Amino acid sequence: MSREILLPRINTPGRRPTTTELALGSLCVNTADGRLFTKISNAGEEAIVEIGSGIVAGSERVAPANTSTAITNSTNPFVIVSIPDSFNAVKLHCSASKVSGGAVYASEVLVGHDGTTAALTEYGVVELGEPLGEWSATLDTAAHYIRITFTPATSAPLEVTVSYTPLQ
Structure with missing residues (x-):
């Protein structure tokens, strides 16, 4: 039996989750522009990092892999x-x-x-x-x-x- 896994989502173009909105290591998808984010911690400093290329068809946003x-x-x-x-x-x-x-x-x-x-x-x-x-x-x-x-x-x-x- 398959199980659907839903990640936290935001649907505002260009918006990123904040460090208070995500748990360490969790993922969040911006469904408006197809961007995937995670929360990291480096030497005790938390940050939100985008994962992947961010290439969106038909938009101005094109980033290398x-x-x-x-x-x-x-x-x-x-x-x-x-x-x-x-x-x-x-x-x-x-x-x-x-x-x-x-x-x-x-x-x-x-x-x-x-x-x-x-x-x-x-x-x-x-x-x-x-x-x-x-x-x-x-x-x-x-x-x-x-x-x-x-x-x-x-x-x-x-x-x-x-x-x-x-x-x-």
Whole structure:
């Protein structure tokens, strides 16, 4: 016998659940635009992360499959993406914006590693309004991942998005 499983749902285009609306690890579907979200906790800091590509037919919203998005309202650093260290390098398109508007930060980032240390370089920076934060990278040799971290410069709610391409 089959059983239907219904996830929590919202039906407002562009709306994300808040950290108070979801339990840690639970999923929520926005049925208006087909986006899937989960609540995560990193070093005690909770965030809502979008899962999947977010490609919607007939809309302006088209994102690559390797995309990670989080909402934060703290100045605590958080890992936005972890990439297996079997890749020697990764290219990222990064953005952060105030949820309320008024400030935008976008850049491209290259990260590489030599098996013991990760190095990051940022270029093509566009910053409008106040500074929103900075990127860093570490190599977790025990877990075999390159961790890309964003450290917000403000406690105002931010939407942080990274699209990435692992390189051999």
